Amino acid sequence: MLQVSNATNTITPLKKHVSKSSFRESLKNEYDEFLQLQKNKYNSEDCLKVDLHCHDHNSDVPDELWGRILRLPETWLKTTELVALLKKNNMDVVTVSNHNNARSCWQLIEQGIDVLVAAEFTCFFPEYELYIHVLTYGFTKEQENVLNEKRQNIYDFLRYTAQANLPVIMPHPLYFYTKNEKIDLSLFEKLAVMFQRFEVLNGQRDLWQSVLTLNWAQSLTPEKIVAYAKKHHLNPVDFGVDPNKAKILTGGSDDHTGIFAGQCGSNLYIPNLAKRLETEKPSALALEALREGNVAPFGQIGENQKLNIALLDYFSQVATKITDPGLLRIMLHRGSAWDKIGCFTISNFLLEMQKNKKAMKFFQFIHDALQGKKPNKLIKWKTSKNYRFCFEYLEQIADSKNKSPEEFVSTVNEVIGHLFTYLNKLMANKIEETIGTNKDKNKDTKLRNISTEEITRKFEVPSQLTALFFGNNVKKDNMSNVKVEKLLDHLSFPLLISTFLAGATLASTRVLYQNRNLLNEFAEHLGKNRHQNKALYLTDTLRDKNGVSNSLSGKLKEVQKADLPIDFLICHNDIAPEPHLFVVRPISSFSVPHYHDQEIRLPDLMEIARIFYEGGYDRIVCSTEGPMAVVSLFLQQMFNVPSYFFMHTDWIDFIKHGTDLTQYERDRVRRLLRALYNRYDGIFVLNTEHKSWLTDHEMQLDPSKVFLTAHHTQPRDEAVTKIKKSDVIADATDETPILFIACRVSKEKGLFDLPEIIAKAKQSIPDLRLVIAGSGPATEELKQQLPEAVFLGWQSKEQLAALYLTLDLFIFPSKFDTFGNVILESFAHGMPTLAYNCKGPKDIIQHEINGYLVETIDEMASKVVQFFDQKTQRQLMKNNALVRAAEYQAQPIMHQFMCDLGLDIPEHYVIQSNVDSIPNTSETTFIPAEVEYASCENENIPLKIENLTEKTVA
Numbered sequence: 001m002l003q004v005s006n007a008t009n010t011i012t013p014l015k016k017h018v019s020k021s022s023f024r025e026s027l028k029n030e031y032d033e034f035l036q037l038q039k040n041k042y043n044s045e046d047c048l049k050v051d052l053h054c055h056d057h058n059s060d061v062p063d064e065l066w067g068r069i070l071r072l073p074e075t076w077l078k079t080t081e082l083v084a085l086l087k088k089n090n091m092d093v094v095t096v097s098n099h100n101n102a103r104s105c106w107q108l109i110e111q112g113i114d115v116l117v118a119a120e121f122t123c124f125f126p127e128y129e130l131y132i133h134v135l136t137y138g139f140t141k142e143q144e145n146v147l148n149e150k151r152q153n154i155y156d157f158l159r160y161t162a163q164a165n166l167p168v169i170m171p172h173p174l175y176f177y178t179k180n181e182k183i184d185l186s187l188f189e190k191l192a193v194m195f196q197r198f199e200v201l202n203g204q205r206d207l208w209q210s211v212l213t214l215n216w217a218q219s220l221t222p223e224k225i226v227a228y229a230k231k232h233h234l235n236p237v238d239f240g241v242d243p244n245k246a247k248i249l250t251g252g253s254d255d256h257t258g259i260f261a262g263q264c265g266s267n268l269y270i271p272n273l274a275k276r277l278e279t280e281k282p283s284a285l286a287l288e289a290l291r292e293g294n295v296a297p298f299g300q301i302g303e304n305q306k307l308n309i310a311l312l313d314y315f316s317q318v319a320t321k322i323t324d325p326g327l328l329r330i331m332l333h334r335g336s337a338w339d340k341i342g343c344f345t346i347s348n349f350l351l352e353m354q355k356n357k358k359a360m361k362f363f364q365f366i367h368d369a370l371q372g373k374k375p376n377k378l379i380k381w382k383t384s385k386n387y388r389f390c391f392e393y394l395e396q397i398a399d400s401k402n403k404s405p406e407e408f409v410s411t412v413n414e415v416i417g418h419l420f421t422y423l424n425k426l427m428a429n430k431i432e433e434t435i436g437t438n439k440d441k442n443k444d445t446k447l448r449n450i451s452t453e454e455i456t457r458k459f460e461v462p463s464q465l466t467a468l469f470f471g472n473n474v475k476k477d478n479m480s481n482v483k484v485e486k487l488l489d490h491l492s493f494p495l496l497i498s499t500f501l502a503g504a505t506l507a508s509t510r511v512l513y514q515n516r517n518l519l520n521e522f523a524e525h526l527g528k529n530r531h532q533n534k535a536l537y538l539t540d541t542l543r544d545k546n547g548v549s550n551s552l553s554g555k556l557k558e559v560q561k562a563d564l565p566i567d568f569l570i571c572h573n574d575i576a577p578e579p580h581l582f583v584v585r586p587i588s589s590f591s592v593p594h595y596h597d598q599e600i601r602l603p604d605l606m607e608i609a610r611i612f613y614e615g616g617y618d619r620i621v622c623s624t625e626g627p628m629a630v631v632s633l634f635l636q637q638m639f640n641v642p643s644y645f646f647m648h649t650d651w652i653d654f655i656k657h658g659t660d661l662t663q664y665e666r667d668r669v670r671r672l673l674r675a676l677y678n679r680y681d682g683i684f685v686l687n688t689e690h691k692s693w694l695t696d697h698e699m700q701l702d703p704s705k706v707f708l709t710a711h712h713t714q715p716r717d718e719a720v721t722k723i724k725k726s727d728v729i730a731d732a733t734d735e736t737p738i739l740f741i742a743c744r745v746s747k748e749k750g751l752f753d754l755p756e757i758i759a760k761a762k763q764s765i766p767d768l769r770l771v772i773a774g775s776g777p778a779t780e781e782l783k784q785q786l787p788e789a790v791f792l793g794w795q796s797k798e799q800l801a802a803l804y805l806t807l808d809l810f811i812f813p814s815k816f817d818t819f820g821n822v823i824l825e826s827f828a829h830g831m832p833t834l835a836y837n838c839k840g841p842k843d844i845i846q847h848e849i850n851g852y853l854v855e856t857i858d859e860m861a862s863k864v865v866q867f868f869d870q871k872t873q874r875q876l877m878k879n880n881a882l883v884r885a886a887e888y889q890a891q892p893i894m895h896q897f898m899c900d901l902g903l904d905i906p907e908h909y910v911i912q913s914n915v916d917s918i919p920n921t922s923e924t925t926f927i928p929a930e931v932e933y934a935s936c937e938n939e940n941i942p943l944k945i946e947n948l949t950e951k952t953v954a
Contacts, residue, residue: 023532023616024303027211030529031301034214035201038249038296042269048286049298050093050116051265053135053171053199053252056082059098063122063131063177069333069343070325075256076317079104082258083113089262093286097135097252100151102144116283120171121147123154128182135169135199135252136161138287158194162240167290169250171199173216174209174522176515183518185525189228192220194239197290201251201297203264204307206512212522212529217247219526251297257313259370260306263405264299300406304613305413308508312416313370315504316363322350359496362390369394370412372401386426387493393419417606420501421587423494428588428602430494502605506638509613513640533904534565536617536635538608540601540626542570542581545775545794546744547821548648551711552623556581558712558890565903567615571603571628582611602627605634612639619901621646625676633679642681644901646709647690650839653816654748674699682900684709686819689839707900710843711821712890713828720801728806729769729790737868738769740807740831742800742822743814745776750813750836752778753857755785757813760861765868771807773800804829808874809867810851812841813860820844823851827885832877834863850880 060073067074079096082104086094095116096104105117118137125132134157139147143164150157161168170191176183200214225243229236236243255261268289270276276285289295325347330340353359365375380391393415400411513519523530541549542556552568559566560580569582577583586601612620612635620643622632629645636643651673655666677683677694682705685691695703725732732738739758743749754770762768770789772782783791795803804810810826812835820840823833827850835841837853845851852863867874895911 024207024614027207027529031207031211031214035298035300038267038298041296042267042294044267046271046273047267047269047296048092048273048282048289049090049265049267050095050286051086051089051091051253051255051262052095052118052137052169052250053097053120053202054082054086054095054255054261055098055120056096056104056258058096058101058103059256061099063099063133065178065335065339066343066346069330069335069339070322070347072318072322074099075258075314076321077256077258079107082255082261083108085258086262091262091265093268093282095137095283095286100148102139102141106141114281114283116286119144119147121151121157123151123157125154125187128180128187130176130180130183130187131178132176133171134158134161135171137167137169137290139164139166154194158239162238165240165291167197167287168195168240169197169199170195171252171254172202172205172209173198173213174515174519175202175205175512183515185521186232188216188522190232190234192225193229193232193234193236193241195247196239196241196245196293197248197250197295199252200249201264201299201301203251203253203255203260203299203302204310205254205301207301207303208529208531209512209519210301212519212526214249215528216522216526217249220247245293248293248295249297250295251299253299255310257310257370259309259313260302260405265297267296267298269294269296302409304509304512305409307512308416308505309370309409309412311508311511312412312501312504313367315500315507316367316370319350319353319363319500320360320367322347322354324351353496356492356496358493362493362497363500365391365394369397370401372398374398389422390419390497416501416505417604417610420498420606421604423498423501424587424602424604427494427498432588432590502634505606505609506634509609509638510640516640531618532565532616533619533902534567534615534617535619535621535901535903536612536615537566537568537621537623538628538632539568539570539622540624540628542568542572543575547817548624550714551648551819551821554712554714554890555894557714558894562891562894562906562909564894564898564906564909566621566898567617569608569611571601573601584608584611600626603631605631609635609638617641619643619903621901622680623648625649625651625673629676636679642902643679644682644684645677645680646684647677647686647694648818650690650816650818670698674701677701681705682707684897684900686710687839687843689842690818709897709900710888710893711819711824712893713824713885713888716828717798717801720798720805722805723802725806728771728792728803732769736767736769737765737809738771738807739809739811739864740771740773740803740826741811741813742773742795742803742825743812745772745774745779745782747778748814748816749776750815751782752785753813753860754782754789754811756857757811757861757864758786758789760858761864764865768864768868770811771803773803800825801829804831807831809834809864811835811860811864814840817841824885824888827881830878830882832867832874832881834860834867836860844884846880846884848877850877850884 055075056077056079057073057075058079059075062068062072062074082096083094093116094108094113095118096102096108097118097120098104099120100122102117102119105115105119108115109117116137117139118135119139121134121136122131123134124130132154134151134154136147143166146160147157150160158168173188173191198213198217200210200217202210222243225236225241228234229243250266251264252266253260253262253264255263268286270285270289273285325343327344330344330347333340335343361379368375374395375391380388383391397412397415400408403411520531537555539552542552543549556568556578558564559568560578564580567580567582569584571584571586573585573589575581575583584604584607587604589599589601591599608631618639619641620632620635622629622643623646632643632645635641652666652670655661655669661669677699678701683694683701684707685694686709688708691706691708693699694701694706725734725736725738729736729738741751741754743751745751751772758768758770770786771792772786772789773792773795775794779791783789792799792803804826808831810823810831810833812820812823812833814820815836815838817840820835823835823841823844826833827844833841833845833851835845835851835853837847837855842853845853847853852860852867854860854863867877891909892911895905895909898905
């Protein structure tokens with residue numbers, strides 16, 4: 001396994017892949033056992049090997065709508081090339097099962113080649129408005145005409161094949177070329193009555209689908225088939241089906257490119273084969289075995305990998321061979337407006353791409369390499385050093401073609417990932433060279449001088465899309481004096497190729513899982529092979545110095561402690577992997593103005609997709625609006641899985657308080673966020689105000705998709721004890737009144753209210769002091785306005801704990817935070833909190849019980865004075881703070897979180913209910929420690945056993 005180093009163009013060893021999930025391992029073991037039984041089913045000397053499902057260039061009218069609109073054949077593979085490949089792979093019988101025609105078979109027969117005549121007919125299932133494939137064998141030219149007429153109705157088609165004694169196979173029964181909501185389990189009940197033969201090994205389909213099909217076909221007892229026939233008023237005899245005979249199981253490669261033909265297929269058993277071959281043709285004997293049902297599949301499932309390779313080869317040829325389909329033709333073609341817009345966009349993209357000669361040559365090289373042909377060495381050495389790695393990878397692919405099929409598949413898919421990674425690193429390096437690197441924080445660069453306001457106001461993506469993709473000349477962007485023409489010239493080739501590779505990977509997996517809901521329903525009905533429920537949690541920050549990172553670290557600890565079905569994934573250079581934590585190394589990283597302590601890391605999309613697939617995940621959670629949000633939406637489309645967003649930050653409030661953008665410019669950001677959040681199946685929020693905002697007229701999210709949750713308190717370190725106030729402020733005594741705040745030192749945190757608050761409070765408490773823990777861009781400015789305050793800078797968790805235990809009152813002037821994790825931290829150490837009555841704090845703090853909620857600066861100053869004046873009440877508030885912190889325990893919060901995600905709750909984590917009635921707590925904003933649930937189906941309905949807060953106050 002190879003990977004290109006970021007520093008040089010050399011090839012270096014790569015780390016091994018993550019291990020497959022237990023779910024996929026169990027599928028593989030089950031299918032391998034079936035194949036071993038099939039291998040021993042018949043004496044190999046009495047078997048003919050045949051690939052019952054393969055295509056060539058006469059499959060020229062695709063079933064996919066977009067292929068028809070764009071006038072693309074399913075393959076450009078010549079018949080002679082296919083036949084040669086089948087013979088190379090030791091097929092005893094040749095057949096070509098093209099869509100709706102047997103032209104290739106007739107042409108071969110005319111050339112004197114023995115052929116089992118076949119075609120894959122597309123038949124219409126009227127009640128489902130569904131087109132399905134039917135592999136049909138042994139017909140004549142006259143019968144082919146009748147079959148094409150009959151295929152407009154599946155019932156008429158199958159009745160005719162039964163009367164004519166033509167064997168038919170239902171290929172890939174769980175894969176359909178369209179997402180059809182009318183499909184339900186009744187379809188499979190009818191298929192059980194109408195088909196005797198089912199393809200359970202398809203070389204281009206997913207292992208999960210194959211195992212489900214296998215177990216379903218083997219479960220079809222005579223009693224079930226008779227019951228289904230009665231239920232749907234069908235007679236099995238009409239379709240040539242004998243309910244008392246076991247279903248016949250077949251295999252085929254479903255090859256369209258000439259890469260995998262003959263690697264999967266069926267052994268057809270003919271007793272006394274050698275003797276009969278002296279007088280009979282292999283094709284006639286093969287037809288006889290098919291009719292009799294003497295079939296045993298052979299070969300290997302490649303999961304999504306084989307289809308990925310096939311589509312990579314297909315797309316390479318499309319890129320070089322596509323012609324203009326014509327705007328008028330697209331407009332008049334059958335299909336939705338979105339289908340036509342999509343095809344118009346793709347055709348224009350590809351036609352523009354053909355102008356890039358480098359890209360066109362590279363696509364041809366990809367196709368050649370997949371066929372086992374190496375690029376010309378002279379071309380390689382004429383190529384720039386930066387791109388020679390491409391040829392080295394293509395040579396690896398070509399070399400592996402002559403090795404085992406398994407090694408070829410593995411090599412190609414690894415190379416695709418490594419090539420994508422290197423191209424993206426190359427682009428990142430070119431961008432840094434063009435706009436100035438910011439890795440040296442002491443160096444003033446163009447990127448560091450671009451403000452957030454400038455980016456929001458001046459960077460208009462649509463006006464530069466064409467140039468970004470195709471390298472056309474565009475005007476220089478005046479926002480940063482970046483040489484855009486030079487940048488785009490560097491990016492056009494690597495961007496085209498990396499987009500192409502990502503597109504092929506996305507398409508191959510999406511094709512397999514476009515009907516994922518049907519697969520889940522089918523598994524439930526079957527009672528086995530149910531896909532595991534497991535979430536991959538993506539985040540851009542973990543183990544960093546910010547509140548979001550701290551809360552996510554706490555969630556990860558709970559997941560690790562309880563071994564919950566959630567794994568985290570972070571892109572980082574320094575963090576080490578842990579149980580339930582994947583770490584991918586960034587392709588590149590940079591910081592943005594005012595946030596130099598928080599890097600933006602660009603993850604390796606293909607590596608994360610591989611981790612998701614091999615880990616057997618079936619849903620995504622994303623916690624940040626950075627690069628991981630893009631990754632989460634890519635995975636959502638690629639695997640057709642539900643995705644959720646955990647909203648930590650109110651960006652509109654941040655922009656309002658941290659920038660000088662106008663209302664119009666803030667609305668632009670709001671619309672962008674609305675478009676982003678609407679892409680998710682659910683949004684988790686941390687306060688009631690945010691939930692209302694997301695569901696009202698501004699954001700317009702479906703209320704049923706917005707879930708209220710909370711952060712939980714972290715276990716208190718009992719080893720940390722109270723220190724002396726003089727250890728914090730040299731001239732302080734134990735009686736000195738001290739306010740404390742710990743947060744990022746920036747304007748949006750409301751810290752610039754503190755000078756006025758302190759000044760007003762000091763009129764009554766002259767010796768009042770303030771301690772600030774944290775760092776940020778506003779530190780120096782705040783120091784000037786608060787010269788008497790003590791600035792501690794960033795503090796460790798242990799240092800913070802000691803400060804919470806020692807100082808008196810936590811003051812939190814932020815109106816920006818969505819929750820206020822520091823409030824829980826202060827409560828956990830017995831420190832009351834004073835905050836504005838706004839989102840986040842108002843859902844945690846109980847006014848004058850464990851803290852204060854105020855509206856203005858004057859009120860905040862007044863409550864500071866009140867707190868220090870009432871010594872008895874102060875101690876009671878400290879006790880109540882501890883009680884409130886205890887109400888935010890991890891298990892009930894995580895339990896509800898998993899319920900809202902639709903995850904199965906492990907038995908050891910289930911909270912049992914012993915309460916008969918459920919109170920109306922639809923606006924509950926926290927989840928108590930002693931809480932029990934009636935069901936995961938109820939949204940946010942904790943059952944309060946005891947109101948600990950009221951008990952303490954009383």
